[in-house]
Amino acid sequence: MKGVVNNPEAFDKLESEIRALDKEIKRAATLAEFERQADGQPDASQERELRSYSVSKAIREAAAGTLTGLEREQHDELSRNREVRGVMIPTSMILGEQRAQTVGTANKGGYTVATDLGGLIDRLRPVLAVQGLGATVISGLVGNLDLPRLTSGPTATWVAEDGSSTASDATFDKVSMAPKTVTGEMYMSRRLTLQNGVALENVLRNDLAFVLAQALDAAAIKGGGTNEPSGILTRITELAGTYTELSNVAADLIADLELDDVTGTTGFLTNPTVMNSARKFKDADGRLIPAAENFHGEPVVTTNQVKVITGTPDKNPLIFGAWSNLIIGYWSGVDILANPYSDASKGGLRLHAFLDADIAVREPKAFSWKGVPVA
16 A cells, blocks of 8 residues: 555556446445335325326317416426427326336436335226336436446455455446337327216326337337337347246246346246146146146236247247346326327327337346247
8 A cells, every 4th residue: 555655646546446436336326226215105295196187188288288287287397308299298197107216317327316206096907017027117317327237246255364355346337228219199089088087087098008008018028129129038048948847947947047146026927828828737637736836936927018939839938037127217208299180070189199218127137038838
């Protein structure tokens, strides 16, 4: 150390390295705080306030140029510093997210403290399948986002009495996210726009939520990376091996994560074809084996967005993961443009919905998958 003190250049270099390391550690700690708060309860006052929000009122008044009340407040807040085509609606009003957070401007990977958003009115359609498994949701992003990732840490060594320790460095890289736009469209007849608010509200929530959730789920699972995020099946190499028993596939997928010391809330994601097969397994005496036993007690979520992989034979993906490592980022609310002109002769409204979002896998080792042949 004496040599460093007597060498100003070496001291400055060491001080710079320490500051850079401190900065990366603070970034990692902030992201951990995001995840911790995502598991907390929604803020009660925000929940009560947003329960009075009306999607149908926002669209009707925006089309007439007379947006007022809570809907106006939310539009002004969400459209700040953004280019808006129509009326901005909170993503939670459409997608029903329960783990949403508000994050300030990300400048070269910097973050601010998150603020929980409240739960919303129940919908008939489910939320995103990946979100139901525990994907981390970050809302209200502005600018690109860099998530720091620790790739290697310090090592411990045993030394003799009065011996010197061996220096080892922590190294970091980053997972970058940038907004990509997903759109949906629906037509509302003139008669539907005249119906009572409750009926219209259900139609808007259910249909718009379904369209956008389907697109986000599909991208998270197997997005190709062209104008859309890259999904899990695109990023992660399929587990090697040939299997005849579903329970063996599930066991090896679980072990694949355990061998890499992956921890967290885990679960399987697959399609209804695999689940249908799992429910039909019987023992030697012809008694049905509970489906839960084939998945070794792990939760299972099914969605038709887990598409079959065509081949000889066709294979249906079975994905196992620690799902908090899947990050869903929202850069906007749902921007809905009410267009009364494209179908003016009918007197209805054509709604165009736009959502800026991205999906990232923070730690690839947190996911494993295998294509399962199903008869």
